[in-house]
Amino acid sequence: PQNNMVGTGLMMEAITMDEIFFDIFGRASFAEACPEKEAYLKGFLRRRYGSVPENALRAWQILADEVYLRSGISAPRQSALCARPGLRVENVSFWGSTKFNYEIDRLAEATRLLYAAYEECKDSEGYRLDLTDAVRQCVANSSWHSMERFLDAWKKGEEEAFTRWS
Numbered sequence: 001p002q003n004n005m006v007g008t009g010l011m012m013e014a015i016t017m018d019e020i021f022f023d024i025f026g027r028a029s030f031a032e033a034c035p036e037k038e039a040y041l042k043g044f045l046r047r048r049y050g051s052v053p054e055n056a057l058r059a060w061q062i063l064a065d066e067v068y069l070r071s072g073i074s075a076p077r078q079s080a081l082c083a084r085p086g087l088r089v090e091n092v093s094f095w096g097s098t099k100f101n102y103e104i105d106r107l108a109e110a111t112r113l114l115y116a117a118y119e120e121c122k123d124s125e126g127y128r129l130d131l132t133d134a135v136r137q138c139v140a141n142s143s144w145h146s147m148e149r150f151l152d153a154w155k156k157g158e159e160e161a162f163t164r165w166s
Contacts, residue, residue: 008025008026010022010026018130019048019130020044020063023047023048041060041061041064048124048127048130049117049120049127050124051120051121053117053120053121055114056113056114056117056120056121056127058113059110059113059114059117062106062107062110063107063110066102066106066110067106067110076101076137076141077091077098077099077100077141077144078092078093078096078097078140079092079139079143080140080143080147081139081140087154087155088151100141107134107138108141111134114127114130114131114134146165149161150165150166153166
């Protein structure tokens with residue numbers, strides 16, 4: 001059948017996702033078939049970073065399999081650093097998740113691998129944005145650990161531990 005499509009429209013804020021999703025949605029709109037994951041990731045890195053460093057590819061394999069698509073597409077947990085003060089803090093916004101939708105150590109591993117590709121990719125603005133975003137989310141993830149520790153110290157009256165974690 002003849003394809004009469006001439007363009008696409010995306011609601012960026014509504015999908016709260018990273019650039020890889022914009023790339024997938026834009027490419028899938030005009031594709032004859034679903035791309036094979038490995039080939040797609042290599043093409044994405046080539047377009048975004050200018051090359052396909054092994055560490056960056058391994059990082060994106062982890063991101064694809066274990067972070068982005070682990071339990072369906074959903075936004076990451078927001079940072080506890082942005083939460084309102086309180087003695088029972090579970091989320092930042094009323095629509096924000098109260099749990100992680102992936103194993104946070106897997107994001108940390110993907111971030112380490114992305115950083116290991118720094119020398120090969122440092123001139124790529126896309127790479128620097130991806131690395132910054134991964135580090136930012138790792139900090140956001142670790143903020144919940146700190147929040148739990150200092151709230152626990154507060155409840156137990158442990159001033160030294162409260163000061164250390166807050």
